[in-house]
Amino acid sequence: MESSRQAGIDPAETTLVARSREVPDVSFRAFLVGRGAPRVRWAAPDGLEVVGAGEAIRLTSDGAERFQTVRDAAETAFAGATMPDGAARPRFFGGAAFHDDHEPEPPWEGFPPAAFVLPRIQLVRTDEATHLTVTRVDGDTDALEAELETIADEIGQLPAMRPVGGQPGVVASRRTTTEAAWAAGIESAVERIEAGDLRKVVLAVALAVTLEEAVDISDALERLRRSYPDCFRFLIQPTDEAGFFGVPPERLVHLDGDHARTDALAGTVARGDTPEEDAALADSLLESEKLQHEQALVAETIEERLAPMGEVTVAEQGVRKLATVQHLHTPIEADLDGDPHVLDLVDALHPTPAVGGLPPETAERVIRETETFERGWYAAPVGWFDADGDGEFAVGIRSAVAGGRRATLFAGNGIVADSDPADEWEEVSLKFEPILAALEREE
Numbered sequence: 061m062e063s064s065r066q067a068g069i070d071p072a073e074t075t076l077v078a079r080s081r082e083v084p085d086v087s088f089r090a091f092l093v094g095r096g097a098p099r100v101r102w103a104a105p106d107g108l109e110v111v112g113a114g115e116a117i118r119l120t121s122d123g124a125e126r127f128q129t130v131r132d133a134a135e136t137a138f139a140g141a142t143m144p145d146g147a148a149r150p151r152f153f154g155g156a157a158f159h160d161d162h163e164p165e166p167p168w169e170g171f172p173p174a175a176f177v178l179p180r181i182q183l184v185r186t187d188e189a190t191h192l193t194v195t196r197v198d199g200d201t202d203a204l205e206a207e208l209e210t211i212a213d214e215i216g217q218l219p220a221m222r223p224v225g226g227q228p229g230v231v232a233s234r235r236t237t238t239e240a241a242w243a244a245g246i247e248s249a250v251e252r253i254e255a256g257d258l259r260k261v262v263l264a265v266a267l268a269v270t271l272e273e274a275v276d277i278s279d280a281l282e283r284l285r286r287s288y289p290d291c292f293r294f295l296i297q298p299t300d301e302a303g304f305f306g307v308p309p310e311r312l313v314h315l316d317g318d319h320a321r322t323d324a325l326a327g328t329v330a331r332g333d334t335p336e337e338d339a340a341l342a343d344s345l346l347e348s349e350k351l352q353h354e355q356a357l358v359a360e361t362i363e364e365r366l367a368p369m370g371e372v373t374v375a376e377q378g379v380r381k382l383a384t385v386q387h388l389h390t391p392i393e394a395d396l397d398g399d400p401h402v403l404d405l406v407d408a409l410h411p412t413p414a415v416g417g418l419p420p421e422t423a424e425r426v427i428r429e430t431e432t433f434e435r436g437w438y439a440a441p442v443g444w445f446d447a448d449g450d451g452e453f454a455v456g457i458r459s460a461v462a463g464g465r466r467a468t469l470f471a472g473n474g475i476v477a478d479s480d481p482a483d484e485w486e487e488v489s490l491k492f493e494p495i496l497a498a499l500e501r502e503e
């Protein structure tokens with residue numbers, strides 16, 4: 061395989077022009093329903109919400125240099141562009157596969173090792189307003205103005221709210237790994253840890269689900285918004301056949317100018333049925349040597365990877381409570397030197413030991429040898445960047461790839477010296493729960 065490759069940009073052929081205008085605050089789901097793939101959707105806990113449809117530019121790459129390749133191609137595309145700034149500015153949306161040599165086979169058709177799209181139409185909702193941005197690559201500003209008018213009119217006809225459809229319903233679900241194979245994989249990883257050639261590895265399971273009806277991912281995301289309001293929500297849908305979506309609680313990185321924010325999130329216990337039980341579980345999380353070790357490796361690694369780039373501040377550890385689980389959480393910030401691009405940070409941080417392991421190369425080998433399914437874009441960076449190199453990426457966990465009547469869900473656990481296969485088998489159920497609940501019909 062080539063070490064890296066790019067597509068979609070011929071500087072001689074590309075004059076990027078974009079215009080924006082404020083539009084009424086319409087239902088983003090209603091907007092997406094009327095547009096076929098490619099489509100993207102992004103919502104961050106800080107309130108930024110974006111939907112995009114169509115492709116002005118699509119950048120793809122693979123290999124060890126994949127993020128640099130995309131960064132260079134995007135810089136070429138943005139050079140000389142005429143476009144709005146502020147909330148309405150055009151952004152590339154997309155992400156990458158966990159492994160840089162990933163082959164996009166089912167269920168991952170349409171998902172190369174890295175792919176980013178600058179949508180033709182972008183709608184951005186902030187606390188203040190909703191902005192429509194239309195982008196062209198042929199420099200034709202007259203056509204652009206006309207298009208902006210037409211699309212703004214179409215958006216003006218959309219409803220402000222759209223009722224959420226029912227869940228598609230689950231007919232059958234099957235883990236792609238047997239419990240025996242899972243236990244053998246964990247025992248072998250623990251042996252390597254005891255032998256000293258591995259410190260931690262995150263091993264995952266896929267859940268293949270057959271649905272009663274075709275899934276409407278926008279509706280599933282809306283249900284997830286209600287249960288997970290402080291998580292990220294994303295949809296990357298390159299074709300009408302398959303979309304990758306999820307509600308990750310974990311920020312890989314947010315970059316604004318030279319200030320970066322990231323999360324070290326690892327270690328899991330369930331939520332309690334009563335406030336007392338919940339608090340006792342949180343205490344057990346804070347007091348567990350195993351879980352503290354599992355998360356400390358993540359926090360230390362992030363700090364080490366950011367340290368050469370600027371001044372790092374590690375905040376106090378806390379407990380992050382989600383609807384079905386609680387995690388150990390350490391917010392980390394950095395003031396970076398030079399003129400950083402968020403893709404440089406993505407490159408430096410992915411995979412953190414919250415989804416990969418330590419040492420990274422050994423962990424990656426163990427993941428490839430042990431897992432019985434293709435990770436695809438699961439547990440990998442997903443997010444956006446702009447012309448200044450600012451942007452935000454989540455870690456693509458609590459996620460699924462779905463299309464028609466099929467969905468594949470993913471969940472993984474950090475394995476350290478005292479991991480118990482039966483406990484870990486139970487724990488993945490808690491991590492499947494968010495997406496499964498958005499697909500299953502209520503009793």
Ligand SMILES: C=C(O[C@H]1C=CC=C(C(=O)O)[C@@H]1O)C(=O)O
Nearest residue numbers: 326327328414457471472473474
């Ligand atoms: C890899 C996943 O979660 C990571 C993030 C938080 C807690 C984790 C854990 O307890 O093992 C994982 O490191 C997943 O949800 O698939």
